[in-house]
Amino acid sequence: MVTLNVNGRTVDVNAAPDTPLLWALRDELKLKGTRYGCGAGMCGACTVHIDGQATFSCQMTIGDAAGAEITTIEGLSETGDHRVQQAWIAEQVPQCGYCQSGQIMRAAALLANNPRPSRQEIVDEMSANLCRCGTYPRIIRAIERAAQEG
Amino acid sequence: MKVHTRHPTRRGFLKGSGALSFALLATGSAAVLPSATEAQPLPDGRVTAWVTITPDNRMTIMFGSAEMGQGVSTSLPMIVAEELDADWSTVASEQVSTDPEGVYGNPMAGGILFAAGSSSVEGYFTYLRQAGAQARQILIRIAGAHWGVPPEEVTTRQSTVLHEPTGAVMTYGEVAALPDPVWPSGEMPQAELKLRADWSIMGTDVERLDIPGKTTGAPVYSIDVEVPDMLHGALLLSPVEGETPTLNSDTDARAVDGVVDVIVMDHAVAVLARSYTAALAGRDALDVRWTETSPFRKANSADELAALAAAADDMSADAVVWESRGGDQAAFSSADVVTGTYTTEHVYHAQMEPLNAVASVDADGMGAEIWLGTQSQTASIMIAAAVLGTTPDRIRFHAMQMGGAFGRRTVFAREQMRDALLLSKAAGRPVKLVWTREDDVKNGWLRPATVQRLDAALDAEGYPTALRHRIASPSIFQFAMPDRWNPETRRDLLVMEGAESSDYDFGTFQAEHVLVPRRSRLSAWRGIGWAPNCFARECFMDELAERAGIDPVSYRRRLLAGSPRALAVLDAAVAMSDFGNPPEGRAHGIAFAGYKKTLATGVAEVSYEGERLRVHRFWTAIDPGIVIHPQAYRAQVEGGILFGLSSVLRERSTFTKGQIDQSNFYDYEPIRISDIPEIEVRFVESGEAPSGGGEIGVPMTAPAISNAVRRLTGESQRRLPFVTGS
Numbered sequence A: 001m002v003t004l005n006v007n008g009r010t011v012d013v014n015a016a017p018d019t020p021l022l023w024a025l026r027d028e029l030k031l032k033g034t035r036y037g038c039g040a041g042m043c044g045a046c047t048v049h050i051d052g053q054a055t056f057s058c059q060m061t062i063g064d065a066a067g068a069e070i071t072t073i074e075g076l077s078e079t080g081d082h083r084v085q086q087a088w089i090a091e092q093v094p095q096c097g098y099c100q101s102g103q104i105m106r107a108a109a110l111l112a113n114n115p116r117p118s119r120q121e122i123v124d125e126m127s128a129n130l131c132r133c134g135t136y137p138r139i140i141r142a143i144e145r146a147a148q149e150g
Numbered sequence B: 001m002k003v004h005t006r007h008p009t010r011r012g013f014l015k016g017s018g019a020l021s022f023a024l025l026a027t028g029s030a031a032v033l034p035s036a037t038e039a040q041p042l043p044d045g046r047v048t049a050w051v052t053i054t055p056d057n058r059m060t061i062m063f064g065s066a067e068m069g070q071g072v073s074t075s076l077p078m079i080v081a082e083e084l085d086a087d088w089s090t091v092a093s094e095q096v097s098t099d100p101e102g103v104y105g106n107p108m109a110g111g112i113l114f115a116a117g118s119s120s121v122e123g124y125f126t127y128l129r130q131a132g133a134q135a136r137q138i139l140i141r142i143a144g145a146h147w148g149v150p151p152e153e154v155t156t157r158q159s160t161v162l163h164e165p166t167g168a169v170m171t172y173g174e175v176a177a178l179p180d181p182v183w184p185s186g187e188m189p190q191a192e193l194k195l196r197a198d199w200s201i202m203g204t205d206v207e208r209l210d211i212p213g214k215t216t217g218a219p220v221y222s223i224d225v226e227v228p229d230m231l232h233g234a235l236l237l238s239p240v241e242g243e244t245p246t247l248n249s250d251t252d253a254r255a256v257d258g259v260v261d262v263i264v265m266d267h268a269v270a271v272l273a274r275s276y277t278a279a280l281a282g283r284d285a286l287d288v289r290w291t292e293t294s295p296f297r298k299a300n301s302a303d304e305l306a307a308l309a310a311a312a313d314d315m316s317a318d319a320v321v322w323e324s325r326g327g328d329q330a331a332f333s334s335a336d337v338v339t340g341t342y343t344t345e346h347v348y349h350a351q352m353e354p355l356n357a358v359a360s361v362d363a364d365g366m367g368a369e370i371w372l373g374t375q376s377q378t379a380s381i382m383i384a385a386a387v388l389g390t391t392p393d394r395i396r397f398h399a400m401q402m403g404g405a406f407g408r409r410t411v412f413a414r415e416q417m418r419d420a421l422l423l424s425k426a427a428g429r430p431v432k433l434v435w436t437r438e439d440d441v442k443n444g445w446l447r448p449a450t451v452q453r454l455d456a457a458l459d460a461e462g463y464p465t466a467l468r469h470r471i472a473s474p475s476i477f478q479f480a481m482p483d484r485w486n487p488e489t490r491r492d493l494l495v496m497e498g499a500e501s502s503d504y505d506f507g508t509f510q511a512e513h514v515l516v517p518r519r520s521r522l523s524a525w526r527g528i529g530w531a532p533n534c535f536a537r538e539c540f541m542d543e544l545a546e547r548a549g550i551d552p553v554s555y556r557r558r559l560l561a562g563s564p565r566a567l568a569v570l571d572a573a574v575a576m577s578d579f580g581n582p583p584e585g586r587a588h589g590i591a592f593a594g595y596k597k598t599l600a601t602g603v604a605e606v607s608y609e610g611e612r613l614r615v616h617r618f619w620t621a622i623d624p625g626i627v628i629h630p631q632a633y634r635a636q637v638e639g640g641i642l643f644g645l646s647s648v649l650r651e652r653s654t655f656t657k658g659q660i661d662q663s664n665f666y667d668y669e670p671i672r673i674s675d676i677p678e679i680e681v682r683f684v685e686s687g688e689a690p691s692g693g694g695e696i697g698v699p700m701t702a703p704a705i706s707n708a709v710r711r712l713t714g715e716s717q718r719r720l721p722f723v724t725g726s
């Protein structure tokens, strides 16, 4: 049993401490918006915030996540209107959508830490996340838009 | 095509349901759905309503095809809504999961539910327009009867019926709420379609219906499905195709906390557990021996590439003629023949959602409920029925949103569903079977490698008088769809399409397929045959132009002179890119490539930063016929170009002794955001009927980049991925 702080709530997870956070979120807490893409820290589909930092949840155990503030896509905003989410709609970013929770979480963390990132800083940060559908050009535009409107 | 209407005495359902629903009939016509009590519900308990209007004036439109990111959940309903004169802001859409009456299938795909080859909008366009127009006529008739005015005087606008002479107005929702409507009797003629000038939905960038949900993590992919009492399954799959396991011991696996069962299958050992992590831990603890007798133990991708090269060059090798024009075969024996050889290596789909399936087999073993992301609901249901030895009506099927597909989820993904069914049946409980990324990479159904040899006999100016395009490759079709493979004709459109070069006039022309035995599992990949085949041809075109001392645009203009649509996209791409005038240190390359009826030209601007190839900009001019949703189409083109770029820079699957060498995104890495060019997409209007957009970005990209690199470095890149690619 591990106690986690997820999206502002304290929850008990009935799993071993070495369970990857990704699977605890998805299968124990039923927060399915965090996706499994590779389990290897290579794709970013599983990106969540750990104390505000974009983190691969497949690479962190729940034992290590205990005590941290964990935010998933479900907790990014109450009604889906975080400025990054709004910019994502304005630029019509998603295609299949599978990578997009992770992309949005990484973009939101980037802007929280660096409200006016340069294009190069955007590219450098977002290189951690893969999108096989090829929404990259729109991701850049949406982050630039969110930065401007923020 | 006739409109079918119901006799007024059968209208009871309207009162009961408080909604007005239309059905699609097998003839393609629209009809008011018979009363809920009379209608035969589907096995999943639903009644097949195609369009439903509720008293709050909202409208739900069901669509065939399947959403995998290409936007059909918006573009197909747009076609219906346009002809229905709907207020788009009231429209929602829902994907069809089953089609027992055979009314939602794609007319271009033999009437089955099938989304592949960029065929959705093209296939459904006329069909849905007519049905939508007929549904509108039915609304008009009901309103006219209610008001006691002739239907000819009733018009529609924005989900409203109007009778101008009396000023009577009702929303569609109010029509749906009429307590005692009179339904039209008799048959109406085929409905007139709207003029293009009157369109207010088609051709506009309405917000895609699927996008808001995709920004909150809300979509449910099959990997997210939870069913009560469900077990999680992981497979230890045979390392080499065709081998069977012997279980030495499952003691350690069963000792893992949460593991419920270990089941030996013909090609795998499955571990079923209460959580996926437990299933994986159990799998790691298995002790299994494999037969190690598969002929694929001798299969190496390097040998395959060598065999393909030899076959392409061996003119005595048996070749299947795919396309032939003119007849002067002797031309190829003349002295002045120029040859170019091009190679494309194996590639893997890398859709972001690893393949998975959820199945719950009924207690009698003769029926099941299934959740699957598939490019063909119809094929999946047929396969599921065959696996259980039952009839399709016993399969309750949920077609889920797909986390990417790119060809992998057509018939090429049947194994997961089969295995989930067999495991659920054995366990007597629902099973969710998920491949890890490693399973997905190592069990890829690859786009086959090809070696392509082009021979051109040239006239004095350097233009071809004859051209032969010879493609050595194993057959995808024969492997993936053996029941539909014709061993007499051996025509494999999945390999050969795109080699027709039908817009070009080469004088004598022949495209031919030299079939080589497969050494891996095979499937189509985004761009299908067009991507490798246009790569070879367009690189060859540039090399011929250079040889003739003619610029690549003029050279192509002359050969494409008989195709005004081709010339239009060529000229537009040249203009938008200011072709041939790149900034210092960079070069431009051009390629003309189609995908079926869609035509395009792409221009790449490249440079090298040290060893690293950079593609800075990419322009494309495309003639896709009528575009239903320009924004979504552009997104498809951008995605296609990036897919093509990825195949240039680094995508390569290799295999040794029957095992794919790569494991995960660290050694099979699609391009990242740091690799992308600025992309500019322009539409060239021809007014043709819509043709697809999912593939068209791919075929032009690699040759445009290759041609740019040759201009920059003087060296030809005749292989995908490029040898010095990244």
Ligand code: FES
Binding pocket: A035, A036, A037, A038, A039, A040, A041, A042, A043, A044, A045, A046, A047, A056, A057, A058, A059
């Ligand atoms: S699933 Fe965590 S990085 Fe890919």
Ligand code: FES
Binding pocket: A094, A095, A096, A097, A098, A099, A100, A130, A131, A132, A133, A134, A135, B069, B352, B403, B404
């Ligand atoms: S939207 Fe499909 S993988 Fe990114």
